[in-house]
Amino acid sequence: MSLTQEKETATPGAVRKTRVLTLMVVASNVIGNVMLSLGMHHVGRIVSASPGDYMRAFSDPWIVVGVCILVIWMASDLALLSAADLTFVLPVTASAYVLIALTGHFVLHDRISSTRWFGIMIITLGVILAEETPARTTKGPPEHLL
Amino acid sequence: MKWLLVGIIAVCNTIGDVLNTAGMKRQGEIEDLSPGTLVRMVGHIFRNPLVLGGLGALAVSFFALLSLLSIANVSFAVPATAISYLLETLLAKYVLKEDVRSRRWAAAILVAAGVALLEW
Known part of the structure; x- marks a missing residue:
């Protein structure tokens, strides 16, 4: 059975659930990471092996809200992984990289070269290709890992 | 230091995912997708050693990302974490036994290549 044929056997409810979860993962990833970036620019340089040194970052409200949104990202990502393959989730949610680069350019005024624009185009092609495959190809959990 | 942090993020992301x-x-x-179902799912995670291990690896990756964001722009830092794409696809095929055919390989390669170009 080809991948396209398998995709057609998914119920409309399952397809809708996968799409909504994918949107939640991408949106919370973009918003959370942009907020973290804004906050870390305010807090300044932190490079340390001790988690305690990072606590001062939590004095910045952008960091606090960014972390809360990334908790939502983590929960929706886990929910999506319960229903879909890792090799489906990874490329499809890669659209977040495109949105983060565009947000970095238009909101944080990061520079985007022509090479980066080309990269954004290639990632978008990869996302479209992955979206054409069935969300799940395994029947149950990987028994040998349990 | 920038690339050491990228390496830590990539390895921990792969193991975590x-x-x-x-x-x-x-x-x-x-x-x-009701709130009750999502809350119950989160509750069950605390009794799931595989996910707890995965979240531990992602936590290490998160702190490395915070360090990276303090010394690099977001449009460099976040795309750099995607170096693990091809490794994760390999592990998904051989460890998780997912059916990875040409279209998914092409998607993973395109995304990894696109991410490499983003870092140029």
Whole structure:
């Protein structure tokens, strides 16, 4: 059975659930990471092996809200992984990289070269290709890992 | 230092994602998207050693990302974490036993190449 044929056997409810979860993962990833970036620019340089040194970052409200949104990202990502393959989730949610680069350019005024624009185009092609495959190809959990 | 942090993020992301996928498949597919179902799912995670291990690896990756964001722009830092794409696809095929055919390989290669160009 080809991948396209398998995709057609998914119920409309399952397809809708996968799409909504994918949107939640991408949106919370973009918003959370942009907020973290804004906050870390305010807090300044932190490079340390001790988690305690990072606590001062939590004095910045952008960091606090960014972390809360990334908790939502983590929960929706886990929910999506319960229903879909890792090799489906990874490329499809890669659209977040495109949105983060565009947000970095238009909101944080990061520079985007022509090479980066080309990269954004290639990632978008990869996302479209992955979206054409069935969300799940395994029947149950990987028994040998349990 | 910038590239050491990128390496830590890539390795921990790979381990974390593979463990989370295995753990969530064992826990079972969520039935709907109601708040109650999502809260119950989070509650079950605390009794799921595979996901707890995965979240531990992702926590290390997160602190490395915070360090990276303090010394690099977001449009460099976040795309750099995607170096693990090809490694994760390999592990998904051989460890998680997913059916990875040409279209998914092409998607993973395109995304990894695109991410490499983003870092140019």
